[in-house]
Amino acid sequence: MKIFLILSLSLTTLTFLSCGSSTEKAGLQKDTANSDTVRAKVQTPQFDHKFNDYARFIAGLASNAGSSMSKYDSVRQVKEHAIQFGKRWDEMDKNRLSPMRKWAKEELHPKVDENLNTFYPFSGPDFLHVVQFYPNSKKYLFLANEMVGNVPEFEKMNQAQVLNYLNSIEKALGDIFRRSYFITSYMGSQIPAVKGVIPVFMVFFARTGHEIMNVEPITIDTAGNTVPRSQNPKGVSGVRFTFCPEGKYDDVRTMEYFNTDLSNVGTSGKGGLKARPEMVKYAEAFGKANTFVKAASYLLHYKTFSTIKDLTQAKSVSLLQDDTGIPYRFLAKDFSYSLYGKYTIPVKNFSATGHYQKDLAKLYADSTKVKSMPFSLGYHWQDQNQNYMLFVRKP
Numbered sequence: 001m002k003i004f005l006i007l008s009l010s011l012t013t014l015t016f017l018s019c020g021s022s023t024e025k026a027g028l029q030k031d032t033a034n035s036d037t038v039r040a041k042v043q044t045p046q047f048d049h050k051f052n053d054y055a056r057f058i059a060g061l062a063s064n065a066g067s068s069m070s071k072y073d074s075v076r077q078v079k080e081h082a083i084q085f086g087k088r089w090d091e092m093d094k095n096r097l098s099p100m101r102k103w104a105k106e107e108l109h110p111k112v113d114e115n116l117n118t119f120y121p122f123s124g125p126d127f128l129h130v131v132q133f134y135p136n137s138k139k140y141l142f143l144a145n146e147m148v149g150n151v152p153e154f155e156k157m158n159q160a161q162v163l164n165y166l167n168s169i170e171k172a173l174g175d176i177f178r179r180s181y182f183i184t185s186y187m188g189s190q191i192p193a194v195k196g197v198i199p200v201f202m203v204f205f206a207r208t209g210h211e212i213m214n215v216e217p218i219t220i221d222t223a224g225n226t227v228p229r230s231q232n233p234k235g236v237s238g239v240r241f242t243f244c245p246e247g248k249y250d251d252v253r254t255m256e257y258f259n260t261d262l263s264n265v266g267t268s269g270k271g272g273l274k275a276r277p278e279m280v281k282y283a284e285a286f287g288k289a290n291t292f293v294k295a296a297s298y299l300l301h302y303k304t305f306s307t308i309k310d311l312t313q314a315k316s317v318s319l320l321q322d323d324t325g326i327p328y329r330f331l332a333k334d335f336s337y338s339l340y341g342k343y344t345i346p347v348k349n350f351s352a353t354g355h356y357q358k359d360l361a362k363l364y365a366d367s368t369k370v371k372s373m374p375f376s377l378g379y380h381w382q383d384q385n386q387n388y389m390l391f392v393r394k395p
Helices: 022-030 032-042 049-058 076-108 127-133 159-172 174-178 184-194 198-207 277-285 303-315 358-365
Strands: 118-121 139-144 210-220 226-228 237-245 253-259 289-293 316-321 335-341 387-393
Touching (some): 127 139, 127 198, 139 277, 159 174, 159 198, 198 210, 198 237, 210 277, 277 303
Antiparallel strands (some): 210 226, 237 253, 316 387
């Protein structure tokens, strides 16, 4: 997810496929009138096809019949974007995502209830990786410190602005293709250009075989309930995506992302989760979940992040994480563990800050208890010394 300068750790929380099956698609392309009929069949009060049309466009996927973005199909730069984006995505899927899915099927799913809701603190807009591990969750809750932003308003852009936007999307996703996580400082410069994390999420939904049905700006009221952001503009900024697997309109799911400082009290002592009790209340009410943590800048090792650590630990039926997550000593009593990959000293950005866990290293020293990890996901993308641990709560 994110790499931060060490001095900034105490200052802030650091970081469609088409609308139908291939058979439907063939019919839609032949008969535009029929496309309206098909859309009418799946139309619900929450299904605005604009969001899915936009998502496919910025993700470099072919326009659905009737899409408002099809007017750009013949533009040379749009075609080039689709080709280059597709090549990079296919390479990433071959080298990283496909091995992740295979590993999840063989190692993760036999040990956890894959149908549980999924909790992802310090997530950034990383729906891409969590859905490889937990593709069947009905609800996902993401918490991080990147701005929420807005759906791109393509209807208000001229062609030059649209093309510039596609270029910004490519830049914003550069580190995901290369490293597998977002660098917060870099995202800070790119996110404004693409209008927040919403468009990044849209790309990931489209490219992972999902259709976006609705995108709603939300916040949380003092009782810990979500409400439209217009009703509480000073509340925690959030967004809810309503979506479904491609063509499966009876399998509606939600993913909520909230932009919130996950430290205890923030930089002034008046911020953080202490100042947002409604956020804590809402996360607690999300219930028991499978939790995922990666590339979290070791923030869960700090006392200044004890609230989110305790909350995460309490609500997790299972916890899949690398060594940037909750230190092993806090989990040893209540969780059984499975070890994967290689455990070594943190990368240089963090190696001098006391995050090396001797007790975890001792566990990894017993090779009979460690399995290989067939994918690279996290900070050690250069030396491939990646580690993941699956903690499952004991009965």
